[in-house]
Amino acid sequence: MPDIQSVMGKDKVAVVTGAASGIGLAAACAFAARGMCVVLVDNDRDRLTQAEKQVAALSADPASDIVAIETDVSDLGDVEALERAVMERFGRVHLLMNNAGIQPGSSLFGPQVNWDRVLGVNLNGIINGTRVFGPGMIVHGEPAMIINTGSKQGITTPPGDPAYNVAKAGVKAFSEALAHELRSTADCQVSAHLLIPGFVYTPLAARGRTEKPEAAWTAEQTVDFMMDSLEKGDFYILCPDNDVDRATDEKRIAWAAGDIIENRPPLSRWHPDYAEKFKDFLKQ
Structure with a gap:
């Protein structure tokens, strides 16, 4: 497994999708600060332009090393065009x-457009990026990494946004298959x-709030945790926040798996007959 020092540094190239804000922008900044060439990818042109300026300010040679390319990751043709542009510029x-x-x-029987958009970006976007860029990353023979952003909602699948859960559950399964491959x-x-x-606390999760909730981490904290985890070679980069520690996450994940093992109703954590049992399980 490549170590982080062999992947990040001068003359190394990073491609970050969703880079106009949030975790993607924080990651692009972190990579640029380490001397990498950075390709910022997003479909929001205005935000992407501002993000490019922010990342360029951290680069020793922004004119040659930092570029922003507007792309719809849900569109395979767009991602293929992105890969050609990156190869032409950086090799x-x-x-x-x-x-x-x-x-x-989303809701289970809600508008189809929400399902199409979420699955198109959150799942197919990751599949498109990996399948288009991955073969070239293998062939060039130098140490490299593919990082896919999942979600705890793709593991414990809480009720309330099924399209998002399905997409992120797919990202987990796809990333595990990728690691094996x-x-x-x-x-x-x-x-x-x-x-x-x-x-x-990102634009994706803000939901109208203008100040970071006390329970939330910043995007920068999340990227710092990611960097530390990559240093250790972790595949599952399970991030805590100011409200939920790793021990609680582990119990929630174990309970979700226990629904299958113990043949409980699905999503029993939110089932009235199991609510107290789950609370007792958390206290153990």
């Missing part, structure tokens, strides 16, 4: 962070990692 990619995500909200490929120097943020 290879050492870090791909598939981070673009949307959360318009890469480690099973002879002489492959590419590793896969699944970022699982906690409660992070």
